[in-house]
Amino acid sequence: MARRGVMSVKLNQDQEYFTCATEDGLRIFHMDPLVQTFYVDGSKIGSVRCAEMRFRSNIVALISGGNRPLYDDRTVILWDMLKEKAVTKVVVKEPVLDVKMATDRLVVILRSKVILLAFPSGETLAEITTRDNPNAVCALSHFSRKLIIPSKKSRGSIQIEDLDKDDAAPQSKPPLILQAHANDIICLAINPTGEFIATASTQGTNIHLYNTVTKELKKLRRGVDKANIYCLNFSKDASYLSCSSDKGTVHVWSLKDLDLNPVSTLKPLVGLPNEIKSYASFTVTAECACLCSFGPGDAIYAVCLDGSFHKYKLGRDGSQTDTGRNCFRVSYDVYPNLGELYD
Incomplete structure (x- = not known):
């Protein structure tokens, strides 16, 4: 939209x-x-x-x-x-769906392939086949040198590749493949250090949080109705994870202080972990894609395709207001109306 x-x-x-x-x-x-x-x-x-x-x-x-x-x-x-x-x-030979950048890499995302190129020369280093990926799902961390893509191995699986992968190298380490969901992957995020990976499927009811160090999996409950997930994003220090969807609600989970998050009352299947609900949330325009970002002082931003820009500050007092739960609105702007800084 x-x-x-x-x-x-x-x-x-x-x-x-x-x-x-x-x-x-x-x-x-x-x-x-x-x-x-x-x-x-x-x-x-x-x-x-x-x-x-x-x-x-x-x-x-x-x-x-x-x-x-x-x-x-x-x-x-x-x-x-x-x-x-x-x-x-x-x-390239096919339509490009998206592109991502690191300091020394350019990642070109196609419908069923990602291409790793050196920056700034544009030299092709590797081509990696993915599952059919019409939504250009891909996440990368320059600092941990990791690239996350939907794996062609099975529906709902992800593939963790080395950002330094080079097809011309005599030996290359095989990628790590994880079965993240039963349905196709719709959104991915990795924190800067590569410790955490968040995944969402086309079902959109749960976010799965995987710890690459401890191998622990946590299930984060977004809601009970199917939703199209637009964005998953970690704060820089991985204290928080945010999620936006077509339901128009931005959810925030606390990852360092898990006690802030209520536990879902829905009973999990045998052998599966309890589902953790978000501790904070606020609303934006429904059915309008938006991305979320964190800033200093517990600030969180939502930038929406309708031109709206929302700034909130996270709280911890359990408050519920007309603008959010455990957070309050600091400012609202329409960013396309802003001129250049030096006008």
């Missing part, structure tokens, strides 16, 4: 900026304080379907789309925001 010309929004790797791909070009915003820091008009770049910023650098990887694309859908453009020009073009 694209409103106000917004086609997608994506966080940078430290969650302090987000890119906004639009029918009229590309915009980049700083999260807090919320200000627009870059804008490239559609006359220079065309309409943009999705884009990801490389940390805090001036390089953005983008894919054309919409009504006025400048490039075809098989091309990934590395755009220099300062020079306002394309510095690298990577062309």
Whole structure:
């Protein structure tokens, strides 16, 4: 659902900026304080379907789309925001669904494959076959050098790959494959250190939290009705996990202080762990995709495709207000209405 010309929004790797791909070009915003820091008009770049910023650098990887694309859908453009020009073009044989960046890697996501490329040369290092992946489900952690994708082995399984994988290397370590859900994977997240992996399936009622160190699995209860999960995201220190869905509720679980989370009253199947309910939640526009991010001072943000920007502060007093549970609204903005920082 694209409103106000917004086609997608994506966080940078430290969650302090987000890119906004639009029918009229590309915009980049700083999260807090919320200000627009870059804008490239559609006359220079065309309409943009999705884009990801490389940390805090001036390089953005983008894919054309919409009504006025400048490039075809098989091309990934590395755009220099300062020079306002394309510095690298990577062309593949199939339509590109999404792209992700690390400091030295570019991950191109296709319908049934991901391609690992060296940055900035664009040299192909590895091609990894996935299960049919129309939603471009993929997560990576630059710091732990891990890449998570839906595995072709079985429905609902995930594959943990080395971000340094190189098909030309004489020996490569086989990927770790985990059976995460019974249904297809719809969303993934990994925390920066690679300790935790969160997964959601097309059922969308439970989020599974896997500890890669202890091998422990926890089931986090989102709700009882089927939902389309839009976003899973960890805070930088893995104290919290957030989830947004088409139900219009953003849920937050405490991962370091588990006692903050109530336990679900639903009785689990024999041998399965109790289901943990979220300790905090707030509402955004239903059936409108949004991504969530955490900031300093227990801040949490929701950036929605309808142009709305929500900032909340998490609490611990069990309060319930008209704006949220265990959290309160700090600010609300419509980010497409913001001009450039130096206007």
